Amino acid sequence: MRTAIFPGSFDPFTVGHYDVLEQALKLFDKVIVAVGYNATKKGGFFDPDTRVEIIKEATAHLPNVEVCTYTGLTIKLCQKLGVNYIIRGLRTTTDFELESVISQANKKMDPQINTIFIPASQEYSFVSSTVVRDVLIHGGDASLFIPNGVDINKYKKI
Ligand code: ADP
Numbered sequence: 001m002r003t004a005i006f007p008g009s010f011d012p013f014t015v016g017h018y019d020v021l022e023q024a025l026k027l028f029d030k031v032i033v034a035v036g037y038n039a040t041k042k043g044g045f046f047d048p049d050t051r052v053e054i055i056k057e058a059t060a061h062l063p064n065v066e067v068c069t070y071t072g073l074t075i076k077l078c079q080k081l082g083v084n085y086i087i088r089g090l091r092t093t094t095d096f097e098l099e100s101v102i103s104q105a106n107k108k109m110d111p112q113i114n115t116i117f118i119p120a121s122q123e124y125s126f127v128s129s130t131v132v133r134d135v136l137i138h139g140g141d142a143s144l145f146i147p148n149g150v151d152i153n154k155y156k157k158i
Helices: 015-027 046-060 073-080 091-108 129-137
Strands: 003-008 028-036 065-070 085-090 114-119
Touching: 003 015, 003 073, 015 028, 015 085, 028 046, 028 073, 046 065, 046 114, 073 085, 073 091, 085 091, 091 114
Parallel strands: 003 028, 003 085, 028 065, 085 114
Antiparallel strands: none
16 A cells, blocks of 8 residues: 655645645555644644644545644654655745755655655645735635635634
């Protein structure tokens, strides 16, 4: 069974993340969405457990998706779970520059682990968690950027 990890902050999970996840599910039998957070540094907009709840609500109809939280290096999570593929989405050339460096560092630390880049679909390439947080803070309609079936306004912010 081919399994991949899709790591990120997901603060919160957006239609852009959902789009990458759907594409990843065409390549892998199972995708584990892993919410990364810094255990020592408080912060974030939604706490990690809330982010997990939002992702579970967005993916409830997808049988091959699991959701977890983690801290520390993504390759350590991969090693713990026995998974050799990391999914990352690419929106811009800036994403590519940052992500290619991280993927090379990961490969150096563990040659077994491969990063698969999935390009953003054109209609979602401008969507980011930052935009969603700004819209929420200022009382705009964030549902435009959140996957169907998720009522983002019901979740408590930090
Ligand atoms: P991180 O803080 O690790 O970058 P994010 O939650 O911002 O986490 O993003 C997780 C992953 O999803 C990253 O690979 C990011 O490039 C990708 N991503 C975010 N938004 C989009 C989008 N609109 N389209 C495609 N990929 C995206």
